[in-house]
Amino acid sequence: MDEYRVVRLHPKIFKERYDVEEVLGRGGFSTVYLVKDREGERQHFALKELLDQEPAEQARFKFEAELLMRLDHPALPSVYKQFEEGERSYMLMEYIDGPNLEVLRKQQTNRNFPLRETLTMLTPVADALTYLHTRTTPIIHRDIKPANIIVPKQGKTAVLVDFGIAKAYHPDATTTAIRRCTPGYGAPEQYSTEGSDRRTDIYGLAATCYTLLSGTVPIDAFQRVTQLATKKADPLQPLIELVPSLSPQVAQVIHRALELDGTQRYDSIEQFWQALQKAALGGSRTPSVVLVPTFAKINRQRQLSSLGRNVAMFSILLLVALVAVGSGIYFQYNGHSAAKMGATPTTPQHSIPTATQVSLYPQLAPTYDGTISNLQTNKTGSLQMTAIQQQGGEIKGIVLKEQEKGSFTGALDISRHILLTVTIPRADHPLFFQGSLRQDGNLVGSYCQIDEGGQCMGEYGIWSVSPGPSH
Template sequence: MSQVHVTLPPGVTIRDPSGNRYTIESLLGRGESGAVYLVRERRLQRMFVLKEVIDPSTQDRERVTFEGEVLKHLKHRALPRVYRIFEHEKLRRVYLLMDYVTGNNLEDLYRRQPAQRFAVSVAFTLLAPVVDALSYLHMQKPPIVHRDIKPANIIISASSGETVLVNFGIAKHYIPDATTALIRRGTPGYAAPEHYMGGTSPRTDIYGLGATFYTLLTGVVPPDVITRIMKNNKGSDPLKFAHQLNPLVPESLSEALRRAMAINAAERFATVKEFWWELTRQA
């Protein structure tokens, strides 16, 4: 089996250049070019998330190092802290060490609600910290685009009780327009057309944020954007207005969500702040 596809089993210890040792507790997830582990720091017995890029090329190694250094300097209450990035030459892997955020994610929580959706006021409260975090990311130079905004990537922290935006990945370099992209691709229903066609920007996150808000208010995941494009070319967009699925959603709010999820990025709100201002004005 190629080493690219080999993940490390529980019990293996990874040592960083400073001598800190991290024991793998479990595998949290894996992808084509890496994995995510829950690890325990041996000295302090503290839990962390360890992101791994397996057998990177020279270009990938430089890109991962650059983006890791960018993430290390981020400080926001709704974002997990990134502490260090290091390389294990023997294993041919690059690692990113960050906070382990415990708690329930919004996908699980909205499905547990009696109507499998949140009240408008509750959705606003839950997403307010995430909106602030996205604005913070987009104001970085170059802007940082998360590219995988969805309910499953928003956790209500067990320690703070507030929502935290998680799942920053490092998989594929993308800075043609001077933005730093931290996720290879998005999730169907929440991913904008740019995920498939290239040219992501902060407006890509606006699409994902709009789709997330839509799901929390309706209990329905929006149609995949490829399906939308195909049917829209025939004159019928399958994306229903939120108020059609939940009559408690004001029509004006529903229209703002629709604009945020416009197929054409230029038709969306220019910034997260502009989108949020319009939402709060219409609620």
């Protein structure tokens, strides 16, 4: 917790109107406070404060507020206003009193939920996504996961929160930046430059179903793409193996929604959810939940042209640069291959990269020197990467973080994106680095500490290193 931020706002009066009562939580980019309005009925609100003052983050924060203020759905949070106070940006939101699904999941005996309960909790979320996707300008959430779904204590429907990396979808728009996404829940297109669409949220919702039903976060899409290209087997463990009591039909629907090629997923959230509900009812004579979303059904054509689909898939298949980390959690390869389940579509087989393909990868220097800044503590220390070995996109080496020695393993793709898992023996959890190799030769990016589910926790910040002399 950032003690400076807490002391500054808590328990003071904000804007001469709101009493700050407590810190509800914080992430890598914002802190949320519980505040009570002194006027009117003295009701509670959530006040979200942006921590990162970079222009890009400011613009994203403002977009999130403006986006939510235009929406009206019971499974989406209400935002009342967005404003600046000095150099800080704030958003006044509806206070939703309740735990998120990740917290509730971990409280279960086996850290998972039965199918019926999973459908009951997620149906409002599926309905909200249909609402978002079928607006005049569709909105893609892009960060669907259990931690972003709150279950109110007062018996209301589940609420989908955190639109920090959402975007308005324009079929003809292009993008050049890799997106932040949560390991295990992010679709493969979020690691490429081809852009995300409605099918990106289908992947996230399916990954959330997979986790809630099995108690296991699915292996990350980037790792899956790499293993398919080099090992010719999808390392995503079949859901039916993790939950033998689950019907093959239900597992098949979820696996289709988790296809790496977006064109092989369902065309819409509505189509996916109806298929899942139908499969679930196949093994039950009496339905116990309302399974059809209430939002108006709107038909649409696929947004990607044939050429666009081929380019997108080609870009994904070029991400063949990842090597498994021995004891690292984020990139750990679980050794399971995909199993056939009824009429599950067969997975395309890809050949091992040739020497020509390997030559497409940019080359790293043997050593790098620079700094790493912990934004949680506002401290900056030294960072060295040495003994770097590279084979195509696969990289590994030694890391020295503020005199603590460890190792890293990861990948550098042909678009110059870099992903690393850093393991330091004395640390409780590994670090996940993501960034890019710039044209000037420097490596820059952000990092966070990750838990056993591959989700960011605790320490987070930015890092930057330059090519250095051999050690």
